[in-house]
Amino acid sequence: MVVDNSPSFDSIKNLESWAEGNVKVERTNFSSLVFPENNKPLKYLSISDTEYWQKSQNDDYDVIFVKAGKNEGFAAANNVVLKTKLDRSGQEELLFLLNNDTVIPPDLITKLASKYVEHDYGVVGCVLLEYSKPDIVQSVGGLYNKYFGITTQALEGIKINELGLEKAHIDYPVGAAMFLSIKVLKQIGLLEEKYFLYYEELDWVQRGKVTYSTTYFEDCFVYHKGGVSIGSNHKSFIADKYSLINRINFAKKYNRTYLTTTYLGVFFSIFKRFLFLKFKRGASLFYEVLKINPNKF
Incomplete structure (x- = not known):
């Protein structure tokens, strides 16, 4: 099962085209692992997440492409499949x-x-x-x-x-x-x-x-x-943001004894952005941290 939570349908269309045999792998650092590719076309199903949850049996396909309705993050994308496994496996x-x-x-x-x-x-x-x-x-x-x-x-x-x-x-x-x-x-x-x-x-x-x-x-x-x-491969703003605010969120949930020092560590990390002249990013991260409710997650 492949879950796609990208904002467009381009990835799903490319995956379907690959399964039909119309897209070939041209470059890889691991030829001995990637080739020979499985014979195409593959028997595949392309389905929305809501349709996938309602479908009772999904074992008759080589691969299932599931299009999430929106991008709600890493956990939500994996949970698309995990939810069905809880009930049916x-x-x-x-x-x-x-x-x-x-x-x-x-x-x-x-x-x-x-x-x-x-x-x-x-x-x-x-x-x-x-x-x-x-x-x-x-x-x-x-x-x-x-x-x-x-x-x-x-x-x-x-x-x-x-x-x-x-x-x-x-x-x-x-x-x-x-x-x-x-x-x-x-x-x-x-x-x-x-x-x-x-x-x-x-x-x-x-x-x-x-x-x-x-x-x-x-x-x-x-x-x-x-x-x-x-x-x-370089840390984007979205990665920077969630790596910092979730340090705090995890501590609120499991490590409240050291919540104060966790906050200090986060603010020190933001301060280093200013030291490296990343003023816009530093200010944005500081604002994101200030929005956190220390008592809720």
């Missing part, structure tokens, strides 16, 4: 959430499934490798600093041959590639849509941490471009 079914700016090895899902069922895990992740530098680790998962609400990427920048030296602790898997079971989904619920972007994965894991642990599998690789879904 058995507890043993497994789910793999994957961003659109990724390439995966053909055996990845088989590996994930076999490793996952051996343990009583919650939401788990993969090793994300840099798409343009596949020997460099982008992340194996995120770490959360409770004092200032900052998230960082575990093992970011190390070489792939250094992965096996020790297992890193992570607080949550990166949302670009997350794996879980229907059983876990039914216990922890859907992704929190109020965040729009960032902190959804951490919130998800937080809800299930009493019962489930999280981890990553060292030999499960995903080649990830990063930032493509939000328009750039």
